[in-house]
Amino acid sequence: MSIVEAILLTIVTASTPLLIAALGELVTERSGVLNLGVEGMMAMGAACGFAGAILFDSTLLGVLCGILAGGLTAALFAFAVLGLAANQVASGLALTIFGLGLSGLIGAPFIGARRDPITHLHIPGLTDLPLVGRLFFGQDAFVYASLLLCLGVGWFLFRTRKGLLLRAVGENQTSAHSLGLPVLRVRLLAILFGGACAGLAGAYLSLVYTRFWSPGMTSGRGWIAVALVVFAAWRPDWALFGAYLFGAATVLQLHAQAAAIGIPSQALSALPYLATIVALVVLSLGRRRDTGAPGSLGAPFVPDR
Amino acid sequence: MTELGATAGAGADETGPPLIAMHGITKVFGSLVANDHIDLAIRAGEIHALLGENGAGKSTLVKILYGLLEPTEGEIRWRGEPVRLAGPQEARSLGIGMVFQHFSLFENxxxxxxxxxxxxxxxxxxxxxxxxxxxxxxxxxSVDLDRPVWTLSAGERQRIEIIRCLLQDPRLIVLDEPTSVLTPQEADRLFVTLERLAASGCAILYISHRLEEVRRLCSSATILRAGRVVATIDPRAVSAREIAGLMVGTALHDVVAGRGAAEGAPRLVVRGLSLASEKAHGQALRDIELAVRAGEVLGIAGVAGNGQGELFAALSGERLAHGPDVVAIDGKPVGHLGVTERRRLGAAFVPEERLGHGAVPDHRLAENTLLSRHGTGGLVSRGFVLADATRALATRIIETFDVRKEGADPRARTLSGGNLQKFVVGREILREPGVLVVNQPTWGVDAGAAALIRQALVDLARSGSAVLIISQDLDELFEMADRIAVIHAGELSAPEATGDLTRETVGLLMTGAAAPKGTVHAH
Structure with a gap:
């Protein structure tokens, strides 16, 4: 395997969890809810996913545990911001702290355990092609699933009536309510979807990316997913681009550190974040006025009866 | 539509139970009784007006009718059968359609x-x-189905609401202040549509504060005051003045205008003001020229969103012009100066939005006094607020302008729209500013408060100040202004004496049909 091929493969692995979590948050935000708890939900997904996989000795059941854990954590958030109309920013931050803490407790007994690598696609002939073979035809199921998810979210949001309903609720909750659209139900489902995606992304981290669990292993990826949604102007296709750009920056700085090119490692570690800021600035210069943000994003909704 | 077929073209159906009848509707919010045993009946094919001041309970009643609010007490009968409207879906499935005042559209x-x-x-x-x-x-x-809503005019937006409503094959259409954002020509088109609908047997509940419209269009009217029905009348048989009297409860006084001195010195001058918009869906200003003389009220008419907000921001100093000489107050160039510096030169400004721009909703009235008067009111000494002086000034504003409130110094958001507007306008007028710029002085304000505000503005001008009023309400401008100019697509027409203008000519300018300043446009 050439070094270029190895780098490309790691980029895909690093980008996949970012893409999945960002797509979930994107749907949540399109419904008008800002959930800053992605990091916490992802941590829960990583811990519960890993615990489930060890206990049931099944990666599939582990993944389901991770999705469920993310969804349940999101349900807590939904109770606070929809049921009690609590401040979304504060609730999201609290959710992150809560998720990081509880996941540490759940994961503690599994420190030191390891999972075997999961199977990758293998199509004789195609997968064996030089350079691009494994890149396109030799990935694990999650990679293909994340790409399908991206297509699915785009199709749902812009081609279906249910997607229109979701965008309408996020765009103007007052109008949506006065038309009789079920604002709170739509938001509940969107929040749960976001939680499930974050849980899946977390499970991918512990079951595929590292194959072991350690406290705080999400290391800010949830926050990057939140930033990616803004970066992508709430569009799934741009989220795909953004996730891979950021994934590439993360991997390349590691290789740059290894190659000892004379730049302090701290500066290199900061590179992906720097890239995000630069990309955000460039993008916002281009569309100066319209960021594409849903009109009701972050506003609590309380219907009066 | 079979049942309605019999009455098609015959106007109101006089036999059988009414299409909809509301009996003893009461709605209580906390300690406020918004609707107090209201009875309202509408027949198929009838255009029925619902009249009342702001806060009389019209919106509450309409929301109950559309299932958005549940009545505390009372009964609704649809074709004689009692019904419970648990939500807009149910109202719609009965055949009740709604065209909202603030359109329920999604901009993007x-x-x-x-x-x-x-x-x-x-x-x-x-x-x-x-x-x-x-x-x-x-x-x-006519409307282009593929365009995003934010690119459309208010008239086009209303057409979408009406189409949306008609698609549900309604038997009753509720229109809440439908003409408040329309040019006279657009309003005429709307009336033709409504008359056609009524002729086909559809009932229409028409909410408006424009009495001449109601007298022209409606065959009956229910008048609300303080949550109660005070009269049900035939508006064609009663004068607009009498109807207004019923709405307010007392006789209204006309604003005593008395035309201003024609040849005062110019106090506010704008030369070649062009400004790109900062907002996503805003309007850029193009080469605006105007001069307001001492003793004069200059009115600027226009349909909402044609640059009024941007013009106000440029005059008040919230946005700076591209050069000092572009805006001048009493001959001093101020285009480069901010709001406080302009205030110190004797100017005062009242923005369109009362809550959030003119006043901080959660601040008390005394604190809100400080908001625009900190530079000019003697309320601050060496960086410290003089609490007593601030409260005294607030009290003086409240007394002079008859601001009704609960408690000694309530938060701004607890005041009704009319009372808060009296406070915000009064705060500036009490200063006796040399130049006053007001954006939509009586928007959403009840008739009593509107009359008081208009009189105060005219009196200020007569005392030698230059008053610039930006308004969408043509009646208001014709009542107060000495000269009127029209803003359309960010361009201002040359002002003309009000006496030389008709509503039709102004209406045409508002649609952009007549080119301002005789310039040629590439439309």
């Missing part, structure tokens, strides 16, 4: 998507678009 969605959002979910977007095309052709309501 296309027209077709906006219509689809209110349609049953089993229809595809293409089917919705086809139906919308049918209806818009049938009623002559």
């Amino acid at each position: 969605l296309t027209v077709a998507e906006n219509i689809a959002a209110a349609m049953p979910p089993d229809l595809s977007l293409a089917e919705v678009a086809a139906k919308a095309r049918d209806v818009s052709g049938q009623y002559g309501l």
